[in-house]
Amino acid sequence: MKSITLENKSAQRIYNDYIHRCKKAVKILPQNDQQDCLLEINSHIFEYLSAEKGDDQTEALLNVLARLGPPEEMLKELVATKKVEQAKRTFNPVHLLEAIFLNLSNGFIYIILFFLFVIEISLPVLIVLELIYPERIGFFTNKHGGFYLGYGPEESGSREWLGNAVIPFMLVMIAVIYAFMILLLRITKTTKKILQ
């Protein structure tokens, strides 16, 4: 991105600082989204300053920056939206987690997604535990009709159903929950589209 050169030193410092904050605010996004976003902000500042040439440059710069607002606030929605798009596209768990956190205040669905994510990361832990304590991990039922998946107590009358299939079962669960999470993200977008 080509930076704008300003005659006034203080104005240049204000501009540099603003762009620096914008860069920080979009850092979490893919490279091309970052670039696109910064180019547009830079272009807007440039066009505004070119059009308002008559005024004092520092004054004009402060005006356009005030109109744009603080980068962190102005870019919040964009960053959250773009992050969800990236998570849907890449199937990368890191992007998915970031997308969930950035959108936690954007609806109940993201809270559900967060809980699913917690379950999702606990399953690999169970796989490791299965390797250490093969008898204690699995899908258990007890004599009272209760059942659960995970780390089982040495309780008389409880029965484990998965046996050697624990690890393959966990792997399938991980894949299914992950696919379900991505599906939920996609559905969220579609419902919003219908409502708008």
Added chain:
Amino acid sequence: MKNEFLENWHSQLRKGLLPLYVLHILDQKQCYGYELIQDIKAVFSVDVAEGTLYPLLIRLMKEELLTHQWVEQPSGIPRKYYAISAVGKSNLAEMKAYTNLIITKING
């Protein structure tokens, strides 16, 4: 003198009409962000804040009502030109028809 109720109503209306303004201007010619703000001010006498316009442009792009194109400039700082898409044009036609219908009805 405007009362509070009227002021609220007016601001809601302005917000609701903004997509119509944007599509209408872009139907005449493609524009970059700053130009679009100036044109909306000139045609509709509404000063849209950047913080309102850009998120709206992103939404309209997502809905595929708009397209964009970066155009290099002699200054070395390219402009992002927005243009209306075919979907945008058909939506605009419906929005205009609906607005006209309301106006005809209240003028009855």
